[in-house]
Amino acid sequence: MSASSTAAGSPGRSISALVSVALLRRLLPAASFVILLGAIISINPRAGTYMGLTLILNLAVPLVLATLSQMLVIAVNDNDLSIGAFVGFIACAGSLWLQSSPWMTIGIFVLSIAVYALLGWLIQAYRLPSLAMTLGMSFVWYGFAVVMLPAPGGQAPAWLHHAMTWRPAFIPLPLLISLVLAVVMHMLVMHSSFGVLARGLGGNGRALARASWSLLAIRAGTYAAAGLLGVLSGVSLLGLATSGDANMAGRYTLLSIAGVILGGGEFVGGKVSAVGAVFGALTLSLVTVLLTFLSISTDWQIGSQGVILILVLALRALLQRNSDAEGPVA
Amino acid sequence: MIIRLPQAGSAPWFWSFAAAVATWLVAITASAGMGATAMITAALSFSVFSVLVGVGQMFVIASGPGNIDLSIPSAIALGGVVAMKLMAGANALTAEGLAAACLVGIVVGLCNAGLIRALKVPPIIATLAMSFLLESVAIAYGRGLLVQPPPVLGWVTTVRALGVPVLPVLGMLLTGALGVVLHRTVYGQSVLAIGQNTRAAWLAGFKIGRVRIITYALSGLLAGLCGALLASFSGGAALDMGTEYLMASIAIVVIGGTSASGGRANLLGIWGAALFLYLLRSMLNSLGFGMGWRLVLNGLIIVIVIVVAGGEKWER
Numbered sequence: 182m183s184a185s186s187t188a189a190g191s192p193g194r195s196i197s198a199l200v201s202v203a204l205l206r207r208l209l210p211a212a213s214f215v216i217l218l219g220a221i222i223s224i225n226p227r228a229g230t231y232m233g234l235t236l237i238l239n240l241a242v243p244l245v246l247a248t249l250s251q252m253l254v255i256a257v258n259d260n261d262l263s264i265g266a267f268v269g270f271i272a273c274a275g276s277l278w279l280q281s282s283p284w285m286t287i288g289i290f291v292l293s294i295a296v297y298a299l300l301g302w303l304i305q306a307y308r309l310p311s312l313a314m315t316l317g318m319s320f321v322w323y324g325f326a327v328v329m330l331p332a333p334g335g336q337a338p339a340w341l342h343h344a345m346t347w348r349p350a351f352i353p354l355p356l357l358i359s360l361v362l363a364v365v366m367h368m369l370v371m372h373s374s375f376g377v378l379a380r381g382l383g384g385n386g387r388a389l390a391r392a393s394w395s396l397l398a399i400r401a402g403t404y405a406a407a408g409l410l411g412v413l414s415g416v417s418l419l420g421l422a423t424s425g426d427a428n429m430a431g432r433y434t435l436l437s438i439a440g441v442i443l444g445g446g447e448f449v450g451g452k453v454s455a456v457g458a459v460f461g462a463l464t465l466s467l468v469t470v471l472l473t474f475l476s477i478s479t480d481w482q483i484g485s486q487g488v489i490l491i492l493v494l495a496l497r498a499l500l501q502r503n504s505d506a507e508g509p510v511a
Numbered sequence: 512m513i514i515r516l517p518q519a520g521s522a523p524w525f526w527s528f529a530a531a532v533a534t535w536l537v538a539i540t541a542s543a544g545m546g547a548t549a550m551i552t553a554a555l556s557f558s559v560f561s562v563l564v565g566v567g568q569m570f571v572i573a574s575g576p577g578n579i580d581l582s583i584p585s586a587i588a589l590g591g592v593v594a595m596k597l598m599a600g601a602n603a604l605t606a607e608g609l610a611a612a613c614l615v616g617i618v619v620g621l622c623n624a625g626l627i628r629a630l631k632v633p634p635i636i637a638t639l640a641m642s643f644l645l646e647s648v649a650i651a652y653g654r655g656l657l658v659q660p661p662p663v664l665g666w667v668t669t670v671r672a673l674g675v676p677v678l679p680v681l682g683m684l685l686t687g688a689l690g691v692v693l694h695r696t697v698y699g700q701s702v703l704a705i706g707q708n709t710r711a712a713w714l715a716g717f718k719i720g721r722v723r724i725i726t727y728a729l730s731g732l733l734a735g736l737c738g739a740l741l742a743s744f745s746g747g748a749a750l751d752m753g754t755e756y757l758m759a760s761i762a763i764v765v766i767g768g769t770s771a772s773g774g775r776a777n778l779l780g781i782w783g784a785a786l787f788l789y790l791l792r793s794m795l796n797s798l799g800f801g802m803g804w805r806l807v808l809n810g811l812i813i814v815i816v817i818v819v820a821g822g823e824k825w826e827r
Binding site: 260262303307309310312313314316317318319320321322323324325326327328329331435438439442447448449478480481482483484485486487488490491494495497498501 | 576577579581626629630631632633635636637639640641642643644645646647648650651654758761762765766801802803804805806807808809810811813814817818
């Protein structure tokens with residue numbers, strides 16, 4: 182996707198060099214994941230086994246889902262600052278009622294997806310800043326979670342816990358889920374008409390409107406899809422954690438944004454990559470594992486995620502150099 | 512179908528003050544008129560901190576679409592920790608401590624601007640990476656001990672003259688000065704010009720890089736200063752004391768009538784919005800809601816205020 186734009190930007194260089202630079206850029210998210218994983222395995226070879234991989238990547242699954250949700254919102258040039266609170270809300274609701282009254286809980290999930298769609302509709306209809314709107318919604322979701330579960334508690338249904346700890350043959354479950362998600366989301370974003378419309382809204386909404394598409398429907402639909410991924414993230418987090426806590430996904434908001442960008446997404450222009458976002462989320466969750474293996478103080482856990490972010494972006498900037506020299510920096 | 516909502520038009524600060532007055536009226540009605548003035552003085556005292564960071568965030572947001580400073584909370588924490596450690600509770604070191612907090616903030620801002628420029632990444636992600644890093648630095652540096660602020664600084668941040676808290680008055684003077692900077696200096700006008708149309712401003716010869724650097728440094732400075740004052744006000748620096756100010760700074764800027772896509776800024780609205788957010792919390796408190804419902808209503812009201820007042824004009 183970015184190959185053609187890179188090639189068009191610098192006519193002076195040979196085709197093969199351009200292809201390799203563009204290819205390198207696209208491989209960067211996967212490469213950073215592989216390098217981190219390699220470092221972890223070289224410290225402790227047992228991490229490379231089936232069990233090891235399952236353990237070190239388990240908690241990545243909900244973050245991958247949250248990151249994909251954020252990616253959809255970023256594809257339409259918005260940011261979702263409420264995703265962390267939303268995932269916590271879903272996990273809390275699930276921990277309380279998914280076991281005892283599954284249909285009511287599913288009703289709550291559907292309703293909250295509808296709220297996401299309404300949010301997208303409002304943002305489009307009144308040209309509201311998504312940043313501020315989702316900021317307000319983060320209080321709402323977090324507040325509801327606190328109302329439901331003032332103290333950590335609740336219980337994940339046994340079937341959900343079993344599903345999240347299922348051991349498929351050959352490939353560890355977190356990797357299998359990530360693979361499926363990457364393929365499905367890649368098809369949705371790059372090859373379905375919905376994905377094309379969503380990215381079109383991010384790229385040039387006015388052109389879409391002129392072609393008589395309903396921007397309201399596109400943005401509302403994108404937000405609804407983001408809400409669905411948020412629900413899946415909350416449910417999978419519940420399955421892993423087995424109990425609920427309003428605060429359990431607070432970090433997801435900023436980590437998911439970081440994951441999308443690590444994966445090669447851009448904030449404007451509808452440029453996102455589903456495969457990249459999955460690798461971005463996996464990379465960020467490996468950072469904490471690596472630190473534990475290096476027995477570095479937890480003080481530096483969050484800081485090293487910042488360092489990885491800066492390093493990968495610096496690498497990307499190096500690969501990007503000379504491709505767009507003209508004009509001010511955005 | 513789109514329903515036309517009333518636009519604040521020429522006075523974008525109007526909505527934030529109207530909302531503040533409305534919440535205050537509900538709150539004093541709920542308490543049957545008790546503590547009406549006490550609530551205002553408390554609101555002024557607490558709002559000054561969010562105003563400080565809100566003004567910094569406003570300059571950043573006004574300087575163009577996509578510009579935002581997510582490192583404010585960690586700059587507050589680091590500023591507070593550094594100031595408290597340096598002063599070590601001694602009056603004699605007050606000036607040095609405040610200067611150090613401001614300096615820390617400026618360095619944070621310069622790093623932000625440097626990252627944005629060097630990595631060619633959107634500000635949201637550069638300042639996010641920076642805040643991750645700073646958070647760890649603040650945790651590692653400020654581990655454990657709670658240092659008391661120097662008595663003189665504790666006194667200044669809480670003292671009242673003729674029943675009026677002094678710190679908010681100082682805060683208003685500072686906001687006034689920054690208003691002059693925004694509206695009467697080349698730098699301030701450059702911020703707005705770049706915010707309205709970066710490319711046009713670039714072609715017209717504005718020094719975009721330099722203006723951006725100053726803007727992020729200013730935001731960092733105000734956050735660092737806010738950290739030192741907040742630590743003095745509350746009797747010591749806590750590492751999480753900046754957390755709520757990220758959301759607050761953004762909400763205040765948008766509710767206060769500054770355009771979220773840049774190019775328009777409103778300093779008066781910042782005060783209105785800060786007072787509104789504080790009074791909203793005390794109103795929900797005095798109505799007797801529990802913490803959860805307070806958060807829900809807080810968020811819903813923010814969303815409603817933004818829908819009513821925050822919409823951009825749609826030009827074809």
